[in-house]
Amino acid sequence: MQGPQQSRPAAPETLESPVLAATVPAPRDGDAELAQSADDLDTRAAEQEDIADQERREESAAAVAEARQSTGPAAPGYDPAEREAVLKVMRERRDIRNGFRSDPIPHEVLLRVLEAAHHAPSVGHSQPWDFVVIRSADTRRAMHELAVRQRDAYAKSLPKGRAKQFKELKIEAILDTPVNIVVTADPTRGGRHTLGRHTQPQMAPYSAALAVENLWLAARAEGLGVGWVSFFDEREMVRALGLPEHLEIIAYLCVGYVDEFPDEPELLQAGWSKRRPLSWVVHEETYGRRALPGEEPHDLLAETVAQIRPLDAKALGEAWERQKRMTKPAGALGMLEIISAQLSGLSRQCPPPIPEPAAVAIFAGDHGVHAQGVTPWPQEVTAQMVANFLGGGAVCNAFATQVGAEVCIVDVGVAADLPATPGLLPRKIRAGTSDMTTGPSMSRDEARQAIEIGIETARDLVAAGNKALLTGEMGIANTTASAALISVFTGADPAEVTGRGTGINDETLARKTEVVRRALELHQPDPADPIGVLAAIGGFEHAAIVGLLLGGASLRTPVILDGVSAGAAALVARAIAPEVLAACIAGHRSAEPGHVAALNKLGLRPLVDLDLRLGEGTGALLALPLVQSTARAMHEVATFDSAGVTEK
Numbered sequence: 150m151q152g153p154q155q156s157r158p159a160a161p162e163t164l165e166s167p168v169l170a171a172t173v174p175a176p177r178d179g180d181a182e183l184a185q186s187a188d189d190l191d192t193r194a195a196e197q198e199d200i201a202d203q204e205r206r207e208e209s210a211a212a213v214a215e216a217r218q219s220t221g222p223a224a225p226g227y228d229p230a231e232r233e234a235v236l237k238v239m240r241e242r243r244d245i246r247n248g249f250r251s252d253p254i255p256h257e258v259l260l261r262v263l264e265a266a267h268h269a270p271s272v273g274h275s276q277p278w279d280f281v282v283i284r285s286a287d288t289r290r291a292m293h294e295l296a297v298r299q300r301d302a303y304a305k306s307l308p309k310g311r312a313k314q315f316k317e318l319k320i321e322a323i324l325d326t327p328v329n330i331v332v333t334a335d336p337t338r339g340g341r342h343t344l345g346r347h348t349q350p351q352m353a354p355y356s357a358a359l360a361v362e363n364l365w366l367a368a369r370a371e372g373l374g375v376g377w378v379s380f381f382d383e384r385e386m387v388r389a390l391g392l393p394e395h396l397e398i399i400a401y402l403c404v405g406y407v408d409e410f411p412d413e414p415e416l417l418q419a420g421w422s423k424r425r426p427l428s429w430v431v432h433e434e435t436y437g438r439r440a441l442p443g444e445e446p447h448d449l450l451a452e453t454v455a456q457i458r459p460l461d462a463k464a465l466g467e468a469w470e471r472q473k474r475m476t477k478p479a480g481a482l483g484m485l486e487i488i489s490a491q492l493s494g495l496s497r498q499c500p501p502p503i504p505e506p507a508a509v510a511i512f513a514g515d516h517g518v519h520a521q522g523v524t525p526w527p528q529e530v531t532a533q534m535v536a537n538f539l540g541g542g543a544v545c546n547a548f549a550t551q552v553g554a555e556v557c558i559v560d561v562g563v564a565a566d567l568p569a570t571p572g573l574l575p576r577k578i579r580a581g582t583s584d585m586t587t588g589p590s591m592s593r594d595e596a597r598q599a600i601e602i603g604i605e606t607a608r609d610l611v612a613a614g615n616k617a618l619l620t621g622e623m624g625i626a627n628t629t630a631s632a633a634l635i636s637v638f639t640g641a642d643p644a645e646v647t648g649r650g651t652g653i654n655d656e657t658l659a660r661k662t663e664v665v666r667r668a669l670e671l672h673q674p675d676p677a678d679p680i681g682v683l684a685a686i687g688g689f690e691h692a693a694i695v696g697l698l699l700g701g702a703s704l705r706t707p708v709i710l711d712g713v714s715a716g717a718a719a720l721v722a723r724a725i726a727p728e729v730l731a732a733c734i735a736g737h738r739s740a741e742p743g744h745v746a747a748l749n750k751l752g753l754r755p756l757v758d759l760d761l762r763l764g765e766g767t768g769a770l771l772a773l774p775l776v777q778s779t780a781r782a783m784h785e786v787a788t789f790d791s792a793g794v795t796e797k
């Protein structure tokens with residue numbers, strides 16, 4: 150009896166905290182019905198419920214108080230060597246796709262790994278997993294075919310800049326591994342009353358995913374590599390494997406011995422993505438109050454600004470030297486030589502990384518000043534154009550496809566409810582700003598929130614592997630706010646910097662100029678208080694672009710500026726952190742007069758000058774290949790020495 154009992158896995162622990170389980174009864178199945186027919190309940194029943202609730206709360210409070218008063222030593226943790234072993238296996242677990250060996254896996258090794266998986270926590274102790282161990286070459290070939298089809302479909306959906314990278318990636322090792330394991334979840338296991346699954350049916354697949362993690366860690370400790378393949382249509386796979394239809398497939402794992410475990414995740418090594426620092430994701434008490442344990446909460450804007458540094462002098466010097474040795478007359482690449490030196494100084498590398506893949510962040514918002522008749526276009530065009538961007542039908546989509554960039558739309562303040570759509574980040578602060586001619590466009594707090602959204606967008610896009618960011622915006626009436634911002638930071642008269650935006654007649658232009666003048670007279674914005682200026686006369690998209698610029702600069706990632714709104718935002722960003730310009734490249738010069746004034750003040754020379762006045766990131770997208778070309782030239786152009794070309 151002893152033997153089999155010892156090898157039988159111990160009971161998996163439950164996801165429910167024992168304290169909570171003891172003091173707060175799990176919701177009962179009838180609760181939903183009770184709540185739905187609440188109106189029919191007589192008051193006595195309701196009172197009884199109240200009393201029961203009160204008793205439960207008191208019991209719970211008593212239990213917490215008792216826990217606090219407990220004396221004697223707490224249960225010990227592991228000794229340092231054991232603890233380090235546990236942490237080490239978590240750090241060194243890898244998703245492996247390359248370098249598998251065909252060596253067989255001994256039964257006792259696989260058994261230990263499966264037992265570890267079977268020890269996973271599960272909702273209500275329901276243990277919803279099953280493990281189907283596949284060794285047959287025929288079955289693996291069938292699975293491989295399914296995965297190849299999905300891989301091709303995914304590759305087709307990618308922007309060109311990403312697709313190039315993806316082509317180099319191996320995404321599965323189905324045929325290279327001796328064992329494949331399918332981990333399933335049975336959502337019916339545990340019956341109707343599974344504790345903790347009452348309101349969260351997803352707890353069954355979550356539990357099975359925890360079994361996958363246990364399996365993965367145990368495999369790592371055995372020296373077994375595991376690759377989780379998710380390039381499958383789940384239902385198709387259920388049918389192909391002849392699994393019972395009520396099961397969900399949680400993971401398809403390729404398992405085998407490997408030549409080595411890479412120090413870093415393969416996707417990180419391939420530049421597909423970057424590791425997000427822990428400090429970005431730990432919040433104290435409320436979401437957004439980021440603080441690591443023992444640290445004071447840090448202010449996202451202040452932290453970002455503190456990380457912005459000037460161009461690296463050494464890499465800059467190396468870039469100038471390299472330019473001189475490249476097989477071309479000195480200075481023959483004109484402005485592009487300056488850009489390549491900037492990219493070197495920014496990345497602290499010479500030659501600099503080629504800024505690909507790239508993403509354009511299009512911030513969309515509406516403007517209270519629209520009420521002043523500054524544009525003939527109705528406000529709803531903002532939301533309609535956002536829908537057009539998401540459907541792929543706008544100029545920015547065509548240009549992005551042409552240059553291989555990703556389009557990312559961020560709703561920071563559109564005056565309409567936008568349905569959840571892939572590619573749309575819902576970050577609405579308010580449904581449009583207020584009218585700047587009658588009061589501030591937004592509160593200081595809203596301005597900061599919008600800046601933080603821009604910073605977080607930069608963080609997300611850079612962590613997702615983008616090596617260049619492009620600004621874009623959409624907001625009917627936003628050229629009025631842009632003109633007002635530019636007037637404040639350049640000192641130019643509103644008449645010099647107010648333009649025709651989407652296209653207006655002389656009468657509307659005169660009114661628009663007066664609107665800008667009135668707003669400035671009302672607020673008397675102080676350029677030394679850039680957030681105050683944004684709050685008084687800016688738009689949500691301007692503030693978010695400020696954040697994108699600061700975020701990009703703090704991550705030493707180039708940001709290509711689009712038109713007049715980006716120019717206005719860059720003036721604000723520079724007033725917050727002068728070194729932000731180290732990361733900024735002026736993509737183009739817009740036909741708006743304010744844009745020239747802004748670029749002159751910033752000392753930025755635009756790469757493209759084609760009388761565009763569209764926005765949406767279109768000018769920045771056109772400039773992207775120029776920026777990429779200059780970096781590529783640094784990598785690929787021979788030197789006079791190496792090519793044997795005589796210098797003058």
Ligand SMILES: O=C(O)c1ccc[n+]([C@@H]2O[C@H](COP(=O)([O-])O)[C@@H](O)[C@H]2O)c1
Binds near residue numbers: 712714740763
């Ligand atoms: O980027 C520019 O320089 C630019 C110049 C003129 C117009 N726009 C776009 O047109 C919209 C604002 O124009 P308006 O006339 O409504 O202020 C807004 O959606 C911008 O993206 C953009």
Ligand SMILES: Cc1cc2nc[nH]c2cc1C
Binds near residue numbers: 526624651763
């Ligand atoms: C049609 C239209 C498209 C735009 N794209 C950016 N701003 C725009 C404004 C209008 C009016």
